[in-house]
Amino acid sequence: MREDSEEFSQVPLSSLVQKGRKITYGIVQPGQFVEDGVILVRGRDYSAGWRDLDGFKRVTPEIDAPYKRSKLRAGDLVITIVGANTGTVAVVPDWLEGANITQTTARVAIEPKKAEPGFVEQVLRSALGQREVYRYQKGGAQPGLNLADLEKFSIPLPPLPEQRKIAAILRTWDEALEKLNSLRTEKARWLDGLSQTTIGRGGIFPEHWQQKPLSKVCMPVKRKSSGGDHPVMTISAKSGFLMQADKFARDMAGRSVERYTLLHEGEFAYNKGNSKTAPYGCVFRLDRDTALVPFVYYCFALKPGLDPEFYDHLFSAGALNHQLSRLINSGVRNDGLLNLYSDDFFSCRVPVPPTEEQKRIAQALTEAKRELSLLDEEIAALTDQKRGLMQKLLTGEWRVEVSDDEEAAA
Structure with missing residues (x-):
């Protein structure tokens, strides 16, 4: 990387959208959910990383049929446009090809010859992107974005090879954070189990106490x-x-x-x-x-x-x-x-319980909570570091080196 004071050019999000695939929202009235049907993507499905396939709601093909315009393809962006999580964004993975979205979610189909979807995702997740969310969102208790304002979002745009390199770098940090958060989830589940086995659950204590x-x-x-x-x-x-x-x-x-x-x-x-x-x-x-x-x-x-x-x-x-x-x-x-x-x-x-048993249980639970606290500190530190890196990479303050091969691949 090298320091560079040259800022990237800014373009509206609408200029990066694939021809014939306008920014749109999806199904207005989902109706009854079914066990075997078309996957329906909601904001909660990607707010903390994509959930497992079994966790999605599904609708009948009849309900899905009128909303062909909002069908998802791999590489599309989904962004929450209504509610407390307005501005949450994710790239659609291959295994969600053909899914649909709700009216509280917008689909943005990025033209890959103009921009790298993963780069645009990182911009929208950054302080730069969230500033655009706060700038345009309307409403108090139920904030939201309309599609016309979403199209106006200002996106910094370096050359395509540099976008890909930046997206790859930041994705590496995301993967590290995903692993830490997954480990924290497991640790928290283990702590909950340890707590239940040692001091009981729901006010039901060991019988011998x-x-x-x-x-x-x-x-x-x-x-x-x-x-x-x-x-x-x-x-x-x-x-x-x-x-x-x-x-x-x-x-x-x-x-x-x-x-x-x-x-x-x-x-x-x-x-x-x-x-x-x-x-x-x-x-x-x-x-x-x-x-x-x-x-x-x-x-x-x-x-x-x-x-x-x-x-x-x-x-x-x-x-x-x-x-x-x-x-x-x-x-x-x-x-x-x-x-x-x-x-x-x-x-x-x-x-x-007997005093020695109290002390033994307390020591085990304290140590488990300490491990969880250390993980929280590590996640917070890595999140702050990534935030600082995003600020420098996405504004052009730091420029990444692109090899000849990477230039040719673009």
Whole structure:
């Protein structure tokens, strides 16, 4: 590669489309799905990489017949034009030849003598392409693109041999990320299995474990701040303890911080806020010296002789959900909190296995989660590196060397 300040020329996406195959969307009313019919491609089928063939929905040939214009060929691009994943794009593989698309997906048939489909895919996936998506998409709760605006997308266009080289380079990075994500999926599945075999599933614990109400194994924490510089934190169902200013972009506590509960490291808090991730609330353990948390949280510390790490894994696995679902009164309050009294929460029963067994299980689950966390860090680092590489290659800041053979092949 060489550094080069010369920027690529920009062309509208419409200028790269095959003659006679305009950008189009597909079947408007899919109707009833059938087991053996024409494959119907939806955005969810390629949003995280192409799914297995058995995962596609299918429609009858009669429903498919009026939509011949949107039939897919290998090398076409599909791009989501409606919904939260608007702008997601993929190249159609050989094995989807003849499939069709829905009205929420557009087909873009790239003329191979003008552009390399894989190169255009990388452009549309990059910050450059997503900027075009944000520029043209309309709507709030249900954003979308119309085909006329999609045609206007500005695409940088180096010579065809260079497009192919760039696409090949970036595809190598994609393959590395796909392998890491596949490995992460397997690791996560293994962790889930390990969790089920060691601490149970759905609140059903090993039969030989004694069970006690939370009130018998912990002490409620209701201490207030006595001064000092304590971080004001909140609990996210996905991420655990977060700085309140980070989650809400500002400090929500105000003067009410005087009523907040002061937690010490290793103590727990139950956020009874309702969310899709945690419909019955969530419990997390504090992993820093101190924190001030909202007074509406139910906070507690385990009694001596119990392993906090074990119970951290137990709570994060949703071990209380089944009991909470029966204790929570219907509906959510105006403040977004579940209708659950403190006494009811602390009446939930938890297992109390022998201390050594607690420690052994905690160590195994912690190590498994650590491996998963390392994979997440590796995926994030590789994603950032690829993003930086895309910026330089797709803008012409870095130019790739093309051999005579590659020039001739074009």
